[in-house]
Amino acid sequence: MTRAWQGLDSGQLLLICGAGLVAVAGVAHTAAGGLDHPEIAIGFGALIAIGELARLTMPGNREVAPIGAAAALGYTLLLDLSNQRLHHSALQVVAVIAVGMIAGALPHLAVGRPPRLDAMARRLLTGALLAFAFRPLAGPLYELTQEPTRTWWPALGVMVVLTTLALLIDVLVAAMLRAEQVRTAFRVAVRDELNMAFPLGAAVAASGVLLALATHSMDLVALLVFAAPLLVTQVAFRKYAGIRATYLQTVRALSRVTEVGGYVEPGHSRRVSRLAVAVGRELGMAEPELLELEYAALMHDIGQLSLRDPIPGGATVLTDPQQARRIAELGAEVIRQTGVLDRVADVVRHQCDPIGDDPPLSSRIIKVANAYDDLVGGSTDRDRAGAALERLRLAAGTAYDPAVIEAAARVVDRLHTVNRL
Numbered sequence: 135m136t137r138a139w140q141g142l143d144s145g146q147l148l149l150i151c152g153a154g155l156v157a158v159a160g161v162a163h164t165a166a167g168g169l170d171h172p173e174i175a176i177g178f179g180a181l182i183a184i185g186e187l188a189r190l191t192m193p194g195n196r197e198v199a200p201i202g203a204a205a206a207l208g209y210t211l212l213l214d215l216s217n218q219r220l221h222h223s224a225l226q227v228v229a230v231i232a233v234g235m236i237a238g239a240l241p242h243l244a245v246g247r248p249p250r251l252d253a254m255a256r257r258l259l260t261g262a263l264l265a266f267a268f269r270p271l272a273g274p275l276y277e278l279t280q281e282p283t284r285t286w287w288p289a290l291g292v293m294v295v296l297t298t299l300a301l302l303i304d305v306l307v308a309a310m311l312r313a314e315q316v317r318t319a320f321r322v323a324v325r326d327e328l329n330m331a332f333p334l335g336a337a338v339a340a341s342g343v344l345l346a347l348a349t350h351s352m353d354l355v356a357l358l359v360f361a362a363p364l365l366v367t368q369v370a371f372r373k374y375a376g377i378r379a380t381y382l383q384t385v386r387a388l389s390r391v392t393e394v395g396g397y398v399e400p401g402h403s404r405r406v407s408r409l410a411v412a413v414g415r416e417l418g419m420a421e422p423e424l425l426e427l428e429y430a431a432l433m434h435d436i437g438q439l440s441l442r443d444p445i446p447g448g449a450t451v452l453t454d455p456q457q458a459r460r461i462a463e464l465g466a467e468v469i470r471q472t473g474v475l476d477r478v479a480d481v482v483r484h485q486c487d488p489i490g491d492d493p494p495l496s497s498r499i500i501k502v503a504n505a506y507d508d509l510v511g512g513s514t515d516r517d518r519a520g521a522a523l524e525r526l527r528l529a530a531g532t533a534y535d536p537a538v539i540e541a542a543a544r545v546v547d548r549l550h551t552v553n554r555l
Contacts, residue, residue, distance in 0.1 A: 156262050159225060177354045178209040182202045187242070193330065202235065203342070210261060212346050224269040304335065309327045322420070326421045330421055410428070414496070427481070437466070451504065469482055490532075502535065
């Protein structure tokens with residue numbers, strides 16, 4: 135459990151403390167007043183626990199629990215069960231969500247897989263926010279569904295509006311945390327969350343609303359009816375995430391071939407990849423672009439395998455420009471043979487192009503990151519890093535992109551500051 139607290143920044147700690155206080159208040163209030171319709175609370179709590187047990191990690195290291203989130207949303211929005219009005223409060227909703235999440239996390243803890251506390255806290259606080267907004271309106275909305283008006287449209291409209299607002303707030307909170315964690319601009323983090331996380335969140339929100347409406351006529355059977363398709367969808371997402379992870383592992387293994395063969399210094403590809411991705415974030419690149427940049431940076435030197443005699447130290451920055459371009463083109467052809475990384479191959483192909491040819495931004499970033507590591511290697515000496523950056527600045531405008539060099543300088547300065555601390 136100790137590992138779950140390591141590496142948490144101030145924003146994450148604040149979020150976790152807030153969620154803890156809300157959870158304690160909810161459990162204490164419910165314990166003092168008792169559960170309203172315990173069988174319903176237990177049913178939804180069990181589904182939340184199953185969802186937490188089956189949580190998965192999506193691209194970008196995003197931990198999600200779609201089934202649990204849909205169940206929590208459904209319990210929050212419940213109006214009645216077989217025309218019998220429900221009276222559970224917002225604090226009871228918080229208690230059921232908190233207990234369900236903890237129950238689902240315990241098996242993971244037992245086998246040494248601690249949960250992402252910040253992700254759990256965010257899910258709990260989003261549910262609590264929606265509960266405090268919706269539960270006071272549940273009574274009047276229920277009355278509208280009864281005779282003589284007998285209409286569900288106002289209730290559905292309120293559910294959709296409040297759920298959408300809660301989802302947007304969740305995106306903003308996630309973007310704030312991500313911006314602090316990966317050192318990127320807040321607007322970039324918001325864009326990434328909208329592109330990467332919002333579609334799944336919208337699907338979960340729709341499932342939660344439908345679950346709440348279905349219990350009107352289906353009772354608790356609705357839990358089973360809606361859990362089945364959500365589970366199938368989650369399995370598909372897990373396979374997709376697994377494929378992405380396999381791609382990255384394969385690329386990393388392939389990138390080490392040049393190191394094992396003695397063509398480049400040990401750790402060169404990994405260092406270039408890390409610097410390139412950090413520079414890409416500094417320049418506001420989106421996550422899909424950063425993933426392609428990471429692939430290309432890892433394999434940027436694979437064309438050196440075609441050389442009869444390795445370049446001393448693998449430093450392509452010291453070679454003839456024509457030879458460097460030939461290495462890049464050969465590397466691109468190797469990557470293109472995979473049949474699935476054509477865009478990555480294009481980035482590698484253009485990494486040695488002059489700035490006047492307007493190569494892609496990813497190619498310009500790799501060129502700077504590669505040259506910097508060729509000059510500095512694994513050294514952490516600030517003076518050596520400064521000398522390398524100054525050398526790159528002298529060639530800015532012709533061989534290197536000045537904006538990329540300055541972004542790299544900011545990244546390197548932060549890294550040296552962190553290492554000094």
